[in-house]
Amino acid sequence: MRQVVNLYTEALRPRQQRLTARTALITMVGAVVLLAGGSVWLHWERAAQQTELDALSRQVSAAEQRVARLEKAVEANRPDPSLKEAASRLASQIDRRQRLLERIDAMVGTGGSQFSPYMEAMARRMPDAVWLTGFRIALDPVRITMKGATQQPGQVPVYLDRLRHEPVFSGRTFERFLMQRPGETTERGDGPVHFRIASSREQTEDDDDG
DSSP states (O other): OOOOOOOOOGGGSOOOOOOOHHHHHHHHHHHHHHHHHHHHHHHHHHHHHHHHHHHHHHHHHHHHHHHHHHHHHHHHSSOOHHHHHHHHHHHHHHHHHHHHHHHHHHHHHTTOTTTHHHHHHHHHTOOTTEEEEEEEEETTTTEEEEEEEESOTTHHHHHHHHHTTSGGGTTEEEEEEEEEOOSOOOTTSOOOEEEEEEEEEOOOHHHHHO
16 A cells, blocks of 8 residues: 655745845945945055155156256266266166166056055165165065165165165065175276175064964
């Protein structure tokens, strides 16, 4: 004897949960508030970065004016080797900082705002006799590698000391510091000295405990 039991009853049928008008309204309002907050934060961050870029641009503009005055002095008077050398150094400094500014601006525009404070600090603290030929910034953990050259090796430690006064470099040590003079030299036999620097953050007491 067979007995058939129908389990597909009204009580077992799946029920669709419908959003009420109040729930939908609350959801929409929450989404609008989140979007508005995100937009305000992005606008504020962009404005702060633009302020830094404007300050560096003003420094470049002031240096360009100094170069123009020196060039006029050279043209108006008998050629002075010291003036030409000073103008050349300033022009080289402007070119280096301008390239850094262009890199910073490009990275800010493509979502690289987390790198820009380091590059701005490197450009702001650079001595006249030092120029960077490359750098690399790695995050998590932050590790910075810089390559450059100088005609005055004594200015490299000055550069590192200046960087330590920047908030983004606070607490950092430069555990790798290599300097060498390549085979190519000038007629006086004093070609530029190339250097390579790598930095890391000093381990704190809290890090030791963890």
